[in-house]
Amino acid sequence: MKERVLVAISGGVDSSVAAALLVEQGYDVVGATMKLFCHGDEVPDRPCCSLDSINDARRVCQTLGIPHYVLNLEDAFGHDVVDDFVSEYSRGRTPIPCVRCNTFTKFRDLVKKADSIDARYVATGHYARMIDGALHRGLDPAKDQSYFMWGIEARMLSRMLLPVGHQTKAETRAVARRIGLNTADKIESQDICFVPDGDHTKVIRSKLGANAPALSRGSFQLSTGKVVGEHEGYARFTIGQRRGVPGGYREPMYVVAIRPEERAVVIGPKSELLGRGLTVREVNWLTPPLQAQGPRPKTQDPSRRFSVQIRHHASPALAEVIREQDGEIELALDEPLSAITPGQSAVFYDGDRVLGGGVIETAYITARTPLPVLA
Amino acid sequence: MPEPIYLDHAATTPVRPEVLEAMTPFYGPRFGNPSSLHRWGREARTALDEARERLANCIGARSDEVAFTSGGTEADNIAILGAWRARKVEGRNAIVTTPIEHKAVLSAVHQAAHEGAQERLCRVDSTGTVDVAHYSELTQDGVAIVSVMWVNNEIGTVQPLAQLAVRAKERGALFHTDGVQAFGKVEVDARKIPFDALALSGHKIGAPKGCGAIYIRRGTTLESLFHGGTQERGRRPGTENIAAAIGLATAAELTLREREAECARLVQLRERLERGIRERISDAVIHGAGAPMRAPHVVNVSVPGTDSESMLMALDLQGIGCSAGSACQAGTSSPSHVLTAIGASRELVNGAIRMSLGSMSDAKSVDRVIEVFAKLVSKARGLAGVAS
Numbered sequence: 001m002k003e004r005v006l007v008a009i010s011g012g013v014d015s016s017v018a019a020a021l022l023v024e025q026g027y028d029v030v031g032a033t034m035k036l037f038c039h040g041d042e043v044p045d046r047p048c049c050s051l052d053s054i055n056d057a058r059r060v061c062q063t064l065g066i067p068h069y070v071l072n073l074e075d076a077f078g079h080d081v082v083d084d085f086v087s088e089y090s091r092g093r094t095p096i097p098c099v100r101c102n103t104f105t106k107f108r109d110l111v112k113k114a115d116s117i118d119a120r121y122v123a124t125g126h127y128a129r130m131i132d133g134a135l136h137r138g139l140d141p142a143k144d145q146s147y148f149m150w151g152i153e154a155r156m157l158s159r160m161l162l163p164v165g166h167q168t169k170a171e172t173r174a175v176a177r178r179i180g181l182n183t184a185d186k187i188e189s190q191d192i193c194f195v196p197d198g199d200h201t202k203v204i205r206s207k208l209g210a211n212a213p214a215l216s217r218g219s220f221q222l223s224t225g226k227v228v229g230e231h232e233g234y235a236r237f238t239i240g241q242r243r244g245v246p247g248g249y250r251e252p253m254y255v256v257a258i259r260p261e262e263r264a265v266v267i268g269p270k271s272e273l274l275g276r277g278l279t280v281r282e283v284n285w286l287t288p289p290l291q292a293q294g295p296r297p298k299t300q301d302p303s304r305r306f307s308v309q310i311r312h313h314a315s316p317a318l319a320e321v322i323r324e325q326d327g328e329i330e331l332a333l334d335e336p337l338s339a340i341t342p343g344q345s346a347v348f349y350d351g352d353r354v355l356g357g358g359v360i361e362t363a364y365i366t367a368r369t370p371l372p373v374l375a
Numbered sequence: 376m377p378e379p380i381y382l383d384h385a386a387t388t389p390v391r392p393e394v395l396e397a398m399t400p401f402y403g404p405r406f407g408n409p410s411s412l413h414r415w416g417r418e419a420r421t422a423l424d425e426a427r428e429r430l431a432n433c434i435g436a437r438s439d440e441v442a443f444t445s446g447g448t449e450a451d452n453i454a455i456l457g458a459w460r461a462r463k464v465e466g467r468n469a470i471v472t473t474p475i476e477h478k479a480v481l482s483a484v485h486q487a488a489h490e491g492a493q494e495r496l497c498r499v500d501s502t503g504t505v506d507v508a509h510y511s512e513l514t515q516d517g518v519a520i521v522s523v524m525w526v527n528n529e530i531g532t533v534q535p536l537a538q539l540a541v542r543a544k545e546r547g548a549l550f551h552t553d554g555v556q557a558f559g560k561v562e563v564d565a566r567k568i569p570f571d572a573l574a575l576s577g578h579k580i581g582a583p584k585g586c587g588a589i590y591i592r593r594g595t596t597l598e599s600l601f602h603g604g605t606q607e608r609g610r611r612p613g614t615e616n617i618a619a620a621i622g623l624a625t626a627a628e629l630t631l632r633e634r635e636a637e638c639a640r641l642v643q644l645r646e647r648l649e650r651g652i653r654e655r656i657s658d659a660v661i662h663g664a665g666a667p668m669r670a671p672h673v674v675n676v677s678v679p680g681t682d683s684e685s686m687l688m689a690l691d692l693q694g695i696g697c698s699a700g701s702a703c704q705a706g707t708s709s710p711s712h713v714l715t716a717i718g719a720s721r722e723l724v725n726g727a728i729r730m731s732l733g734s735m736s737d738a739k740s741v742d743r744v745i746e747v748f749a750k751l752v753s754k755a756r757g758l759a760g761v762a763s
Contacts, residue, residue: 030688030692067691067692069684069688069691071684072684072709112685112758113684113685113688115758116685116686116688116689116751116754116755116758117685117688117689117692118689
């Protein structure tokens, strides 16, 4: 008996090819499109999750000769992903909804649907690889999406198939053309699927109203506290941003902090963006945890150190865990990183293998006082 | 995989072979336009007139009271919007309907409301039966038209139609009923029940999709929705679909001929199905089961701790075709407005599965459905137990 796999098909080329590859590999493939939100008539033409995308996904499944279902996960997605997105911006942070979608929607809720139809696996069109039961970066470094997948519960790994992660995007498109999929040359969806026109403030406004503090006028300040201008809402800013920041200084100025309680956006020169330490909450390990090993050894032990990546496409940097408490850990970086942004993910790697990750809570200019050195 | 089982006759039915045979000549040698005066036209006109008479005979109507349409949705729209637009000037601006109507009715009423009509929704009880006291209140004055579906498509509840029609007419309102699920399941006779308008659909009774009819009692004025020629007395301009009219009339005759025997057979199958489900799943809830009158073909069942989306997928992958509530445009199941209106809890609404019996059903298939359904339910509950 062929093993059944439930493939999340969005209507885009990656997930379509994932389904096609699984069919070629001999699995019993069932396609599903998750309906995650509804803009009504507000946004007539979205590349993802619109009715057109559902139609594209259905056509792909028809071409592949597999059943296709539309699963309505709007309620759960709204709660797990959209509400959190809005609340994070309200707290002056810059969330990544795709992480929570992977954690809760795709690799929890969808796995439950897979259970109900006796599907052993859930597959997606992510550019990441499952190798010997461990999650790895996608083969194509330009497309690697493993950064968004650290939050998946470790026990789900054995249920995941990520067929396109083993190839480049160009190869994916070539497969789509070879088998005549209608999505072969579809434009890429880069934006967040539920954010209309790439403007995340629209989502905040629709949930919290136009008078929400995050969208209301506030001040630009220097790190000294000196007020140097006004902005139209701190939710429009993220750490490291230059656009919309007052000029007229000797050096270019960047957003270096957001203080929601004062509605303040703090700006400063590039040097103020550098951080050598960070705390990470909601930590999830896909491998046995790398624990803070208590007192710091005299000689630096390379086995305790790993790479941490603090944003999508950023270069990884070496770090070690120096403190842990109540699901929150503190990392010390070997070299300072620029624009460590609360709300973004800190993802831990050993080479290409994803060890785990968490949500960045706070960045420190210097790592906090290290634990005492043992003799 | 064992033979697939179609258990969704309330959604649609296969075209009967006799119907297809009767229609075929009109796609070939008898292709004429009934509006033409020559022999080809005459031949087509004869066929159309005969089809109209035959269909009229099936519902106790006169042939001038029957207009062919593209289906039930169009017929509902013609009746509701046509009546309200014609009567609002008389100071009859209200439309009375129920919250458990088909979307064809509800959306037409919403459209009228958008154009200025007053929408009055009549309460229904937990079996989906109209609350007659509330109905009397709502129909008291200023009502252009009342629309109450005869047999509910989701739960099979049959309304006390004669009583409702009489009451509406006493107050000068027109009475329309969506009879799409009723024909062939209850006696539909315009001489016995004073409805002013009735919507019928072909594909629920073995005619093709895309054909239906509206009955409009003599003397009833409706404003036309479409504008064009004088076909169908101007109620539905456009060259007539002769083949579909023949198909509908033929299917209606066949349905009527077998009605009593088929209904008795379906009631037995329904009882077998419900008994089987209840025996294996003691807390299964069958919606509308306590209604004073029920159609023979619909079983709408909810099992606590299951969700219909997963169940429908799992049933389909086992070869069993059922449906949930109303399907939204995207093909996702959205919570049923009918079950919500009869006061079913959210959990039960989310778990509802509609099984509808018909010509393709027999005891053997019903027994297999019971087995598979019970297995899937215990599996779903096991999974839910593990998760919590």
